[in-house]
Amino acid sequence: xxxxxxxxxxxxxxxxxxxxxxxxxxxxxxxxxxxxxxxxxxxxxxxxxxxxxxxxxxxxxxxxxxxxxxxxxxxxxxxxxxxxxxxxxxxxxxxxxxxxxxxxxxxxxxxxxxxxxxxxxxxxxxxxxxxxxxxxxxxxxxxxxxxxxxxxxxxxxxxxxxxxxxxxxxxxxxxxxxxxxxxxxxxxxxxxxxxxxxxxxxxxxxxxxxxxxxxxxxxxxxxxxxxxxxxxxxxxxxxxxxxxxxxxxxxxxxxxxxxxxxxxxxxxxxxxxxxxxxxxxxxxxxxxxxxxxxxxxxxxxxxxxxxxxxxxxxxxxxxxxxxxxxxxxxxxxxxxxxxxxxxxxxxxxxxxxxxxxxxxxxxxxxxxxxxxxxxxxxxxxxx
Amino acid sequence: xxxxxxxxxxxxxxxxxxxxxxxxxxxxxxxxxxxxxxxxxxxxxxxxxxxxxxxxxxxxxxxxxxxxxxxxxxxxxxxxxxxxxxxxxxxxxxxxxxxxxxxxxxxxxxxxxxxxxxxxxxxxxxxxxxxxxxxxxxxxxxxxxxxxxxxxxxxxxxxxxxxxxxxxxxxxxxxxxxxxxxxxxxxxxxxxxxxxxxxxxxxxxxxxxxxxxxxxxxxxxxxxxxxxxxxxxxxxxxxxxxxxxxxxxxxxxxxxxxxxxxxxxxxxxxxxxxxxxxxxxxxxxxxxxxxxxxxxxxxxxxxxxxxxxxxxxxxxxxxxxxxxxxxxxxxxxxxxxxxxxxxxxxxxxxxxx
Numbered sequence: 196x197x198x199x200x201x202x203x204x205x206x207x208x209x210x211x212x213x214x215x216x217x218x219x220x221x222x223x224x225x226x227x228x229x230x231x232x233x234x235x236x237x238x239x240x241x242x243x244x245x246x247x248x249x250x251x252x253x254x255x256x257x258x259x260x261x262x263x264x265x266x267x268x269x270x271x272x273x274x275x276x277x278x279x280x281x282x283x284x285x286x287x288x289x290x291x292x293x294x295x296x297x298x299x300x301x302x303x304x305x306x307x308x309x310x311x312x313x314x315x316x317x318x319x320x321x322x323x324x325x326x327x328x329x330x331x332x333x334x335x336x337x338x339x340x341x342x343x344x345x346x347x348x349x350x351x352x353x354x355x356x357x358x359x360x361x362x363x364x365x366x367x368x369x370x371x372x373x374x375x376x377x378x379x380x381x382x383x384x385x386x387x388x389x390x391x392x393x394x395x396x397x398x399x400x401x402x403x404x405x406x407x408x409x410x411x412x413x414x415x416x417x418x419x420x421x422x423x424x425x426x427x428x429x430x431x432x433x434x435x436x437x438x439x440x441x442x443x444x445x446x447x448x449x450x451x452x453x454x455x456x457x458x459x460x461x462x463x464x465x466x467x468x469x470x471x472x473x474x475x476x477x478x479x480x481x482x483x484x485x486x487x488x489x490x491x492x493x494x495x496x497x498x499x500x501x502x503x504x505x506x507x508x509x510x511x512x513x514x515x516x517x518x519x520x521x522x523x524x525x526x527x528x529x530x531x532x533x534x535x536x537x538x539x540x541x542x543x544x545x546x547x548x549x550x551x552x553x554x555x556x557x558x559x560x561x562x563x564x565x566x567x568x569x570x571x572x573x574x575x576x577x578x
Numbered sequence: 579x580x581x582x583x584x585x586x587x588x589x590x591x592x593x594x595x596x597x598x599x600x601x602x603x604x605x606x607x608x609x610x611x612x613x614x615x616x617x618x619x620x621x622x623x624x625x626x627x628x629x630x631x632x633x634x635x636x637x638x639x640x641x642x643x644x645x646x647x648x649x650x651x652x653x654x655x656x657x658x659x660x661x662x663x664x665x666x667x668x669x670x671x672x673x674x675x676x677x678x679x680x681x682x683x684x685x686x687x688x689x690x691x692x693x694x695x696x697x698x699x700x701x702x703x704x705x706x707x708x709x710x711x712x713x714x715x716x717x718x719x720x721x722x723x724x725x726x727x728x729x730x731x732x733x734x735x736x737x738x739x740x741x742x743x744x745x746x747x748x749x750x751x752x753x754x755x756x757x758x759x760x761x762x763x764x765x766x767x768x769x770x771x772x773x774x775x776x777x778x779x780x781x782x783x784x785x786x787x788x789x790x791x792x793x794x795x796x797x798x799x800x801x802x803x804x805x806x807x808x809x810x811x812x813x814x815x816x817x818x819x820x821x822x823x824x825x826x827x828x829x830x831x832x833x834x835x836x837x838x839x840x841x842x843x844x845x846x847x848x849x850x851x852x853x854x855x856x857x858x859x860x861x862x863x864x865x866x867x868x869x870x871x872x873x874x875x876x877x878x879x880x881x882x883x884x885x886x887x888x889x890x891x892x893x894x895x896x897x898x899x900x901x902x903x904x905x906x907x908x909x910x911x912x913x914x915x916x917x918x919x920x921x922x923x924x925x926x927x928x929x930x931x
Binding site for chain 2: 312335336337338339340346347348349350351352353354355356357367369374375376377379380384387388389390391392393394395399400401402403404405406407408436437439440443459479483486487490
């Protein structure tokens with residue numbers, strides 16, 4: 196009888212390789228992927244190329260990916276393409292739309308691998324997966340943070356009936372080095388760097404809003420995908436740098452309504468590039484004023500009991516946006532319409548039976564061998 | 579935090595002495611406590627005399643002091659065991675109170691430095707709290723941090739922080755069932771953050787390591803819910819959790835903040851979780867009613883002081899929780915009694931000791 200060699204190391208299979216897509220919006224290049232290779236190489240990437248579609252984005256060899264530029268967005272969505280932003284990283288949500296996977300991890304192309312206080316490189320993707328696969332606890336605050344983490348638990352006084360938690364829909368990671376500040380704060384504190392490693396994951400309590408940053412974000416697409424619309428930003432729009440904020444407020448309200456959880460904290464990544472604060476100020480300017488009305492709006496939103504799916508909640512939300520924020524600026528009327536268009540696009544693209552969508556997966560094969568697969572230059576055929 | 583200037587006469591350190599020999603406890607804390615005034619309250623059930631080392635500016639209150647102040651019947655109902663510390667709160671005249679259990683010693687932070695629990699608590703209380711919107715970089719007022727993009731500017735002033743809840747390394751404040759199931763588990767994770775517990779979010783407020791602004795929230799930290807089998811280990815009590823939830827409701831209503839996180843203390847081994855489990859089962863059961871109750875409490879607009887709020891909550895406790903268990907009726911009565919005492923004894927103006 197053959198015995199397995201005791202010297203052969205057990206191969207650790209990265210979790211969820213068939214169930215998770217990594218979505219990356221980019222306008223420049225994807226050199227940053229080199230550093231992430233050990234952590235990303237087993238996963239499928241969806242690259243959303245913003246800006247000039249004639250430009251070729253170089254993807255480092257050995258990654259399995261599909262790439263969409265603006266022409267692809269227009270071809271696939273037709274008139275509904277109007278809901279996808281141009282010249283803003285908000286375009287990333289197109290990647291969420293066309294993904295066929297259960298989970299999404301999205302990351303900015305100026306984010307690199309950080310090190311924890313022991314000097315070990317942080318596998319941000321693995322941490323997001325852990326966050327998403329363990330429950331959240333939005334109904335009662337645990338003072339020792341995530342009770343499902345190794346070495347932690349629920350504290351004295353935490354009701355046992357609440358210890359099962361709820362499914363986690365969103366995992367919001369943080370950033371060392373350049374923190375995610377708005378333009379005014381960047382202008383006042385140009386040299387501030389985030390050097391504090393806070394070793395915690397926690398659930399954001401129910402009915403509490405937060406600013407969701409899209410730089411380092413994981414979510415369960417089946418649970419909350421339709422609400423991950425990043426709004427109308429960038430070219431031709433009066434506002435920018437509020438895309439992820441908008442998605443986060445919508446998602447949180449819907450998660451609260453549907454009994455889903457949102458976590459924040461680990462993992463950290465290293466954010467390397469500080470964008471120009473003067474450019475940012477111009478983009479954010481209206482947002483800074485508008486958010487004074489937007490926040491009370493979201494804090495007061497009540498979704499009817501009849502809304503039991505994310506899509507229903509989102510359509511209802513769009514109606515309330517139109518009604519309550521419309522008077523603030525016409526932009527919100529247009530945004531509310533775009534929210535509806537997005538849901539229509541989502542349902543259209545995602546209602547296809549699985550067999551059809553598999554046959555339209557990109558021609559490039561998933562690499563099982565050591566030979567790197569062919570580069571994918573053009574988009575897959577539209578369905 | 580390093581530029582926090584604390585005036586010595588602003589702070590009282592209140593210690594409930596559940597064990598008579600405080601020598602090693604006081605020596606361990608000397609470097610941090612010695613500049614402040616200490617109020618040491620001896621558990622009325624403790625018969626031995628207290629042993630306190632020299633070199634501390636302190637006052638000791640014993641059973642006879644408490645009897646004299648509140649009457650001996652009330653003493654045993656209100657101030658026995660861990661609850662004797664509340665008598666210390668009643669006696670204090672300082673702006674801030676810091677209270678630590680007598681089985682805790684100073685902890686070390688991630689860099690190996692001794693944690694100055696008083697300095698951190700006072701920093702927490704002095705810096706505003708931000709209960710209306712969650713800041714993903716935690717405390718925005720500490721050095722090296724700020725509000726993140728998307729945080730409304732109108733909310734960046736924050737509100738007064740009334741209560742600061744610290745944490746514990748080594749023996750965390752777990753309940754008896756959890757500790758009995760995981761007897762080896764010790765908390766070794768130092769989480770370098772303070773955060774505001776959002777408005778309308780309830781939490782279990784552990785009394786092991788707390789600080790608060792006395793005049794603002796003192797009335798809402800009271801000896802209320804005493805378990806039938808309440809004992810001399812934290813596993814055998816829920817009085818702090820009950821009072822803490824009440825205090826959180828009061829803070830939310832009055833627009834005050836509650837923070838959780840740093841500072842850490844090091845909690846020493848004591849007791850047997852399995853033994854305590856037999857007593858604490860009652861507490862675990864009661865929390866199932868207590869939590870939903872506090873989550874739905876809404877106070878009248880006319881309640882504008884902590885005293886008013888507590889009296890209103892006491893009424894609700896009696897009406898809504900009383901029918902299910904007499905322990906709640908007793909708690910409601912204790913709350914009313916406490917407010918009477920507070921008004922009579924404690925609400926003198928803040929003056930230097």
